[in-house]
Amino acid sequence: MLDYMQFVLAPQMLNGFAFGIAIVLMALGLTIIFGLLDVINMSHGEFFAIGAYAGVVLLASGVNFWVAVALVPLLMLPVGVLTERLLVRQVFDSADRHTLTLLLTLGLSMIFYDGLKMVFGPNPLRPDNPIPGGIEVAGVFLPAYRMFLIFLGAAIIAAVWAIIYKTSLGAMIRAAAFDRNMASSLGVPVSAVYSATFAFGTALAGLAGILLAPIFSVFPTMGHEFIVIAFTVVIVGGMGSIKGAVLAGLLLTQVQAIASLIISPVWTDPILFGIMVLVLMFRPQGLFGRLGHG
Amino acid sequence: MSSADDIVLETRGLSVNFGGLRAVDNVDIAVRRGGITSIIGPNGAGKSTFYNLVTGAIRPTAGKVFLEGREITGTPTHKLSAMGLSRSFQITNLFPQSTVFENLRLAAHALEPWSLSLLPVGRAKRAEAKAEALVERFGLGSKATEMAGHLSHGEQRRLEIAVALACDPKILILDEPTQGMSHTDTEEASRMVRDLSKEITIVLIEHDIDIVMDLSHTVVVLAQGRKLAEGPPAAVRANKDVQTAYFGAH
Amino acid sequence: MLEIRDLHSHYGFSHVLQGVNLTLRPGECVGLFGRNGVGKTTTMRAIAGWIKQISGSITYNGQEIGGLASNAICRLGIGFVPEDRRIFPGLTVEENLKLGLMQTAGRSGAQEAAALERAYDLFPRLKQRYRQMGTTLSGGEQQMLAIARVLVGDQKLLLIDEPTEGLAPQIVDEIFAIMRKLKSEGHAILLVEQNVKRALDITDRICAMERGRIILEGDGNSQADRDALMKAIAV
Amino acid sequence: QDIKVGALPPFTGPFASIGQVIKVALDMRAAEINAAGGIMGRKVVLVYEDGESNPATATQRAEKLFQVDKVDFLTGTVHSGLTLAVGQVAERNNRLLATTVSFSNAITGDRCSPNVFRVNPSAGMQASALALWAADFKKGAKVYYLGPDYEMGRSTIAEFKKEAEKLGATTAGEVYAPLGAKDYSQFFGQMRAARPDVLYMSTGGTDSVRLLSQLKEYGLTNMKLIGNSAAVTSDNLDAMGNAAEGFITSGNYSTLIDTPANKVFAEKFKAAAKIEANLYAADTYTVLDFYKAAVEKAGSVDADKVRAAMRGLAWDGVAGKKVMRAGDHQAIQDMYALELKGKTYHPLAKVDGEKAAGPDLCTKW
Amino acid sequence: MADDGSVTTSAPRSAGATAAVRAYAQERIEWRALNIASIVFFAGAVAFGVAYGLKGDTFYLRLATEALIFGAVALSVDILLGFAGLLSLGQALYFGLGAYAGALVLKQVSESFWLVMGVSILVGVLSGLIGGLIAIRARGVYFALITYGLAQIVAKVIYNTRELGASDGITGIPIVNVSFGFWQTKADNPAGFFFVVLAVIAIIYLGLLYLSGTPFGRALSGVRINENRMPFLGYRPDRLKLAAFVLASTIASIAGGLYPMLRGFVSPELMYFDASTNAIVATMIGGTGTLIGPLYGSVILVFLKSMIGTITTHQIMVIGALFMIVVIFFPRGLLGYLREIVVARSRTKDGGGP
Ligand SMILES: Nc1ncnc2c1ncn2[C@@H]1O[C@H](COP(=O)(O)OP(=O)(O)OP(=O)(O)O)[C@@H](O)[C@H]1O
Ligand SMILES: Nc1ncnc2c1ncn2[C@@H]1O[C@H](COP(=O)(O)OP(=O)(O)OP(=O)(O)O)[C@@H](O)[C@H]1O
Ligand SMILES: [Mg+2]
Ligand SMILES: [Mg+2]
Numbered sequence A: 001m002l003d004y005m006q007f008v009l010a011p012q013m014l015n016g017f018a019f020g021i022a023i024v025l026m027a028l029g030l031t032i033i034f035g036l037l038d039v040i041n042m043s044h045g046e047f048f049a050i051g052a053y054a055g056v057v058l059l060a061s062g063v064n065f066w067v068a069v070a071l072v073p074l075l076m077l078p079v080g081v082l083t084e085r086l087l088v089r090q091v092f093d094s095a096d097r098h099t100l101t102l103l104l105t106l107g108l109s110m111i112f113y114d115g116l117k118m119v120f121g122p123n124p125l126r127p128d129n130p131i132p133g134g135i136e137v138a139g140v141f142l143p144a145y146r147m148f149l150i151f152l153g154a155a156i157i158a159a160v161w162a163i164i165y166k167t168s169l170g171a172m173i174r175a176a177a178f179d180r181n182m183a184s185s186l187g188v189p190v191s192a193v194y195s196a197t198f199a200f201g202t203a204l205a206g207l208a209g210i211l212l213a214p215i216f217s218v219f220p221t222m223g224h225e226f227i228v229i230a231f232t233v234v235i236v237g238g239m240g241s242i243k244g245a246v247l248a249g250l251l252l253t254q255v256q257a258i259a260s261l262i263i264s265p266v267w268t269d270p271i272l273f274g275i276m277v278l279v280l281m282f283r284p285q286g287l288f289g290r291l292g293h294g
Numbered sequence B: 001m002s003s004a005d006d007i008v009l010e011t012r013g014l015s016v017n018f019g020g021l022r023a024v025d026n027v028d029i030a031v032r033r034g035g036i037t038s039i040i041g042p043n044g045a046g047k048s049t050f051y052n053l054v055t056g057a058i059r060p061t062a063g064k065v066f067l068e069g070r071e072i073t074g075t076p077t078h079k080l081s082a083m084g085l086s087r088s089f090q091i092t093n094l095f096p097q098s099t100v101f102e103n104l105r106l107a108a109h110a111l112e113p114w115s116l117s118l119l120p121v122g123r124a125k126r127a128e129a130k131a132e133a134l135v136e137r138f139g140l141g142s143k144a145t146e147m148a149g150h151l152s153h154g155e156q157r158r159l160e161i162a163v164a165l166a167c168d169p170k171i172l173i174l175d176e177p178t179q180g181m182s183h184t185d186t187e188e189a190s191r192m193v194r195d196l197s198k199e200i201t202i203v204l205i206e207h208d209i210d211i212v213m214d215l216s217h218t219v220v221v222l223a224q225g226r227k228l229a230e231g232p233p234a235a236v237r238a239n240k241d242v243q244t245a246y247f248g249a250h
Numbered sequence C: 001m002l003e004i005r006d007l008h009s010h011y012g013f014s015h016v017l018q019g020v021n022l023t024l025r026p027g028e029c030v031g032l033f034g035r036n037g038v039g040k041t042t043t044m045r046a047i048a049g050w051i052k053q054i055s056g057s058i059t060y061n062g063q064e065i066g067g068l069a070s071n072a073i074c075r076l077g078i079g080f081v082p083e084d085r086r087i088f089p090g091l092t093v094e095e096n097l098k099l100g101l102m103q104t105a106g107r108s109g110a111q112e113a114a115a116l117e118r119a120y121d122l123f124p125r126l127k128q129r130y131r132q133m134g135t136t137l138s139g140g141e142q143q144m145l146a147i148a149r150v151l152v153g154d155q156k157l158l159l160i161d162e163p164t165e166g167l168a169p170q171i172v173d174e175i176f177a178i179m180r181k182l183k184s185e186g187h188a189i190l191l192v193e194q195n196v197k198r199a200l201d202i203t204d205r206i207c208a209m210e211r212g213r214i215i216l217e218g219d220g221n222s223q224a225d226r227d228a229l230m231k232a233i234a235v
Numbered sequence D: 001q002d003i004k005v006g007a008l009p010p011f012t013g014p015f016a017s018i019g020q021v022i023k024v025a026l027d028m029r030a031a032e033i034n035a036a037g038g039i040m041g042r043k044v045v046l047v048y049e050d051g052e053s054n055p056a057t058a059t060q061r062a063e064k065l066f067q068v069d070k071v072d073f074l075t076g077t078v079h080s081g082l083t084l085a086v087g088q089v090a091e092r093n094n095r096l097l098a099t100t101v102s103f104s105n106a107i108t109g110d111r112c113s114p115n116v117f118r119v120n121p122s123a124g125m126q127a128s129a130l131a132l133w134a135a136d137f138k139k140g141a142k143v144y145y146l147g148p149d150y151e152m153g154r155s156t157i158a159e160f161k162k163e164a165e166k167l168g169a170t171t172a173g174e175v176y177a178p179l180g181a182k183d184y185s186q187f188f189g190q191m192r193a194a195r196p197d198v199l200y201m202s203t204g205g206t207d208s209v210r211l212l213s214q215l216k217e218y219g220l221t222n223m224k225l226i227g228n229s230a231a232v233t234s235d236n237l238d239a240m241g242n243a244a245e246g247f248i249t250s251g252n253y254s255t256l257i258d259t260p261a262n263k264v265f266a267e268k269f270k271a272a273a274k275i276e277a278n279l280y281a282a283d284t285y286t287v288l289d290f291y292k293a294a295v296e297k298a299g300s301v302d303a304d305k306v307r308a309a310m311r312g313l314a315w316d317g318v319a320g321k322k323v324m325r326a327g328d329h330q331a332i333q334d335m336y337a338l339e340l341k342g343k344t345y346h347p348l349a350k351v352d353g354e355k356a357a358g359p360d361l362c363t364k365w
Numbered sequence E: 001m002a003d004d005g006s007v008t009t010s011a012p013r014s015a016g017a018t019a020a021v022r023a024y025a026q027e028r029i030e031w032r033a034l035n036i037a038s039i040v041f042f043a044g045a046v047a048f049g050v051a052y053g054l055k056g057d058t059f060y061l062r063l064a065t066e067a068l069i070f071g072a073v074a075l076s077v078d079i080l081l082g083f084a085g086l087l088s089l090g091q092a093l094y095f096g097l098g099a100y101a102g103a104l105v106l107k108q109v110s111e112s113f114w115l116v117m118g119v120s121i122l123v124g125v126l127s128g129l130i131g132g133l134i135a136i137r138a139r140g141v142y143f144a145l146i147t148y149g150l151a152q153i154v155a156k157v158i159y160n161t162r163e164l165g166a167s168d169g170i171t172g173i174p175i176v177n178v179s180f181g182f183w184q185t186k187a188d189n190p191a192g193f194f195f196v197v198l199a200v201i202a203i204i205y206l207g208l209l210y211l212s213g214t215p216f217g218r219a220l221s222g223v224r225i226n227e228n229r230m231p232f233l234g235y236r237p238d239r240l241k242l243a244a245f246v247l248a249s250t251i252a253s254i255a256g257g258l259y260p261m262l263r264g265f266v267s268p269e270l271m272y273f274d275a276s277t278n279a280i281v282a283t284m285i286g287g288t289g290t291l292i293g294p295l296y297g298s299v300i301l302v303f304l305k306s307m308i309g310t311i312t313t314h315q316i317m318v319i320g321a322l323f324m325i326v327v328i329f330f331p332r333g334l335l336g337y338l339r340e341i342v343v344a345r346s347r348t349k350d351g352g353g354p
Helices: A002-037 A043-059 A065-091 A097-120 A146-168 A170-179 A180-185 A190-216 A222-236 A240-263 A266-283 B047-054 B077-083 B099-109 B114-118 B125-137 B155-164 B183-199 B208-216 B233-238 B240-247 C040-050 C070-075 C093-103 C109-122 C124-128 C139-151 C169-184 C223-233 D017-036 D053-065 D080-092 D122-137 D151-166 D185-196 D204-216 D234-240 D260-273 D281-299 D302-312 D354-357 E019-055 E061-084 E092-109 E113-135 E142-161 E189-213 E214-235 E236-265 E273-286 E292-311 E315-329 E333-352
Strands: A134-137 A140-143 B009-018 B021-032 B034-040 B061-067 B085-087 B171-175 B201-205 B216-224 B225-232 C003-011 C014-024 C029-033 C056-061 C078-081 C157-161 C188-192 C205-210 C213-219 D003-007 D044-048 D073-075 D096-099 D116-118 D142-148 D168-179 D197-202 D224-227 D248-251 D314-317 D320-324 D333-340 D345-353 E175-181 E182-187
Touching: A002 A043, A002 A140, A002 A146, A002 A170, A002 A222, A002 A240, A002 B034, A002 D185, A043 A065, A043 A097, A043 A190, A043 A222, A065 A097, A065 A190, A065 E315, A097 A222, A097 E142, A097 E273, A134 A146, A140 A146, A146 A170, A146 A190, A146 A240, A146 D197, A146 D333, A170 A190, A170 C093, A180 A190, A180 C070, A190 D204, A222 A240, A222 A266, A222 E142, A240 A266, A240 C056, A240 D185, A240 D281, A266 D168, A266 E113, A266 E142, B009 B047, B009 B201, B021 B034, B021 B047, B021 B061, B021 B201, B021 B216, B021 B225, B034 B047, B034 B183, B034 B208, B047 B201, B047 C223, B077 B085, B077 E214, B085 B155, B099 B125, B099 B155, B099 E019, B099 E214, B114 D260, B125 B155, B125 E019, B155 B171, B155 B183, B155 D345, B155 E214, B171 C056, B183 B201, B183 B208, B208 B233, B216 B233, B216 B240, B225 B233, B225 B240, B233 B240, C003 C040, C014 C029, C014 C040, C014 C056, C014 C213, C040 C056, C040 C070, C040 C078, C040 C157, C040 C188, C078 C139, C078 D333, C093 C109, C093 C139, C109 C124, C109 C139, C124 C139, C139 C169, C169 C188, C205 C223, C213 C223, D003 D017, D003 D281, D003 E092, D017 D044, D017 D234, D017 D260, D017 D281, D053 D073, D053 D080, D053 E061, D053 E292, D073 D281, D080 D096, D080 D116, D096 D302, D116 E189, D122 D151, D122 D224, D122 D248, D122 D333, D122 D345, D122 D354, D122 E292, D142 D151, D142 D185, D151 D168, D151 D197, D168 D185, D185 D204, D197 D204, D197 D234, D204 D224, D204 D234, D248 D345, D260 D281, D281 D302, D281 D314, D281 D320, D345 D354, D345 E019, E019 E061, E019 E189, E019 E333, E061 E092, E061 E189, E061 E214, E061 E236, E061 E292, E092 E236, E092 E273, E113 E142, E113 E175, E113 E236, E142 E273, E175 E189, E182 E189, E189 E214, E189 E292, E273 E292, E273 E315, E273 E333, E292 E315, E292 E333
Parallel strands: B034 B201, B034 B216, B085 B171, B171 B201, C029 C188, C029 C205, C078 C157, C157 C188, D003 D044, D003 D073, D073 D096, D096 D116, D142 D168, D142 D197, D197 D224, D224 D248
Antiparallel strands: A134 A140, B009 B021, B009 B061, B216 B225, C003 C014, C003 C056, C205 C213, D248 D333, D314 D320, D333 D345, E175 E182
């Protein structure tokens, strides 16, 4: 029994945790863009993929991994700004802009996906693990890179949360999200705030892309493969809630880890979905409501 | 006069908490059939919250609500409308992308039996006649085919009342109906409310004290969630507490 | 200070403003009156830059502001209290209020704190509720917040649309007192108000509006003009 | 008049990389055949449509190929379900289809069709060939199974397990991860605890990349890795770095199989496709030879005549002789256990094709 | 109140006409454009069927049949989106369930067209009830994502179920004989089956057209526009949404039932996200809330996809671009614009608003 706890359950939960942080990192950009701009960004997965491919290209051209980690989010900023200015903004005044932006970004994701495949080919790529090896604690093996991810991820999440809830910049962003005209009349440069927010969400996706590339590999369909779980996390947590995304991300990956152990991995997806349905039944707005509602 | 049959709407010990704030605190009110009962009070006294409790939009922390002697605490909103309780909203709450006429027809249709809802519109004459009458009665004739969302604020306020009326209520709760209406419109609106009160019981929340004093047979004063005074307008007006809490140096 | 010439605006098929002409001088309070739906709010929104489909000219201190973004207009010193309050739902009362500080750039932290303090003094109720979410305030409280939010800025021209709507008499008194004080401090005010009688106490000039035009302009202190106004808007 | 051959490879979707290989191989062989005078003096013209790995789209496009383009023969399908659905379209249009990649047993088993042929080895053939090797590798080896949780992943494991246990292997554990699983580390705890000698994997594509690189990340390197032929191929090999070194599978092809045809083919393919030739390339390349031989034998492109000619037809594949079994339309060929060294599969042992194929289970004709 | 509120407006009231009469007149104008479009559609379809039938064509007739079948799925998307304001990202689920039900009936019970129709209606109603009870609790985008998840999960389960052919799907579905008593045809008769499907779609279309004018249809619009106010009028928005959901799933399921007759197989891919998005694209191209629009959209999309598949392997990119072009430049869709033009014309004739 103790053996089981030590060699099976504990590593399982730890792995679940590392994976959870990874997913939260991805969900973070998604939830911010929704919470602040009211846009379901279906191309978020492709932004994630673009980040990963950008990383692969940088590494292949001899850039150091850590430099690439710093560069990729910066490279993603213009992608985000352009997407917001050229596309999302076009339908922003429409009454059903929820639907329209969803469909718009869906279309964009198709183009990005196909474009990535055209440029990089359909085969998977993978950058080398920058910190191979690991440490063994009480018979449990902890890969170094995953430990690093846990800490970096947690730091990023905390920083994002603080910016949005604890700074006046955050209040400005949230105000612009709720009422464009009024915020603008109070002097908030709404148009710039929107672009910046979208770009920020995009940069987060790209960052997640390169950070996860050594573990999960890089391939054209990676975007929509990861987006499903990211959406589940965001829905359960409450669209637009950072707290919710973190909690749901960690919770769901733990459930997944443990369910795959004691039931069967086959059932993990239906179980996650079942949780999503249950949460929505009792709290249609997710565990936590929209950004800003606490 | 005070026989139980005469009480249309009654609350007993109605209370609700928002976090630490007791927004409505142990309120007992009995609304008699016919005429107008007004609820007044300073801003944030809990008037709208009281309405929300009565109409089922919020669940009370404690206390009960009765409609014609039947307990309706916690009854879903749609059933309350079927039972004859209708309300207008302080903050306009219409169907902005529908025409004015459609807003009214939709409201008028609601109480038709379900079986009728699959028959095409041409046959549901009753609802239509009602919508038609309301359009005229509220002076929205020239706007009947406009989108409700395109009306000016004051026009929307008028439509708001009309929609609430279209449900054929026995008791109509109006939340600041004249808010945002121009002076002449306000006068007309109050005339109209008086006319209405001949057919149905009206509960009115209003800050325009002249209207309140003029129309109501009973005035209830709320302050800080509690009932401060209740009685005929003149008596309430003379009440010292009410004067300090509400009227100020007017 | 503010000069509107032949302003037209359309909402889809409807031609709402049909040539508005209006002038506002520094430190002056102009009342804009009229029945529902004549275009008072639309005029205000056009000045504040909320409506883009306009023609004609709006100049502020000689600068054309028609077509500018709302935040640019705000930065020129125009503050706007819209008729439907527009409190930000996800922000606390205090956050709502602090956002108003953005209207005026370049103030020191201490000046901003003083501005907040003054707003709280004007509306102690807001101070009690400062951590509550903005839209859970009662209707009247929201109105106070909407006004206070603009007052924490240092705007020279204030557009105020039906500020006393939904307020208890006591508060209405306070609001008028505040507007009078603002005027004495040198703020220009464009006021839309249904409570014409009370509004006349503070207006220097009065305009009656009908069908998208200003049909009458007069001196706020002349009884004859007041009578004409009452007649014009009480059709 | 030209002979039109239709092809429905997936250019989009999860199998897009295989689609690319198919196109290169077909183009290459068609050009060679045409240069050598075509089939019965007629030029071979390839007509491509994207099969998209979606049977619904593919059936519609197959109809187009048959009805509008009037192709005489169809190939290039990958996804097994798609092959089955398109096979039915072929049947209804009375045209012939040969697959070179789909390995679901059903295609030549309980869902065999008189109009459908398979040039490549079935899943069953691969499993039994590998099991024969595993029995020699270590007597009573403890095998841990890991596969994607869907029909193919499970049946491939079941197939192998059946054969391996017959030959004395034992099962240390068995786990099915969702298809497209992101993180396999969650299975490593149990796997480590079970201490297997051999890990059999039936993953494919990027799943294999993640599985193998994560195994390495967690230092789980002290067991022999084996798996089905789609697990590690030249498509996904690059992404694995050296994590797949020593991986063993079974198949009918390796660039090192020593036939004169293979030498030429392997080099030429690599030059054209920029990746090393793999089993898909070899089998697709050879399908045109199969068709050519049949048409020439039948003296016509008429489906019924060609079918009759195909049954029992023996021809030279890239890596050896193939015989189309008349009873179930499955090509019989020698199988090898193959070990990955560097980027190349090295043949370890040869397994007799007839033995690997097992009995003919088709009862349709 | 003043009997004439026209202080606020300069528009003269049409002499004597009551508000109801004018409201109707305006609605009629809005629908007139659509009704003409639907007559053109069905007349065109019949002409096409006759012409190509006489020509003895197979491919195009069968492609058109497929376009009609997918058109019904798009119609079901339109019921939810255009009427109740619910964006379903998983409408293919119900199509797929109908298809599987049809396939199983044909293969294992009886080769009866009518039985398949009956069973697919039943399956549509039941699955719609279950799916609806789950999904309608969520609002707005949550609804969209729930329907998406629901379809993903069920498709995955089917993908894993050996009894349903798992990833290989079900093949070998017999060719049915469709008999209307006075006329009969077989599913592999391209023209004959085209007309069968056309008839089914026409019936569905007319039914929906009728519904759109009933109080039920109007109440659905009320839900779309302001769901929160509905209970205060005495409506139950959840019931209305559920009814719309079941209606939509039933129509998708009927379309599903027709599919295996046409193509002879079913596979899990029928329920995939791609299939759902195609239905949405078709709806958007044609115009949401127009009913006939989705049918136009579906025909355009199916033929376009068939063509670009031959020209380029980057169809995904083309479809994606099409998506974006439609959303940005024609968010109301083909027929949405047609309607708008007609309405604008009639407005200028009447003199317009204030
Ligand atoms: N959801 C909530 N959470 C916290 N406090 C609330 C909530 N809703 C209302 N309140 C508080 O309860 C008090 C009563 O509000 P209510 O809206 O009932 O006042 P009211 O009497 O209608 O005022 P007004 O005349 O200004 O409309 C207010 O102080 C308000 O801030
Ligand atoms: N978004 C809109 N779309 C179309 N028409 C509109 C819109 N907003 C206002 N209108 C129309 O413009 C006219 C003027 O509206 P406005 O809100 O400016 O009136 P107002 O004078 O402020 O009235 P109130 O006193 O009722 O607030 C009204 O007739 C109204 O129907
Ligand atoms: Mg209130
Ligand atoms: Mg106004």
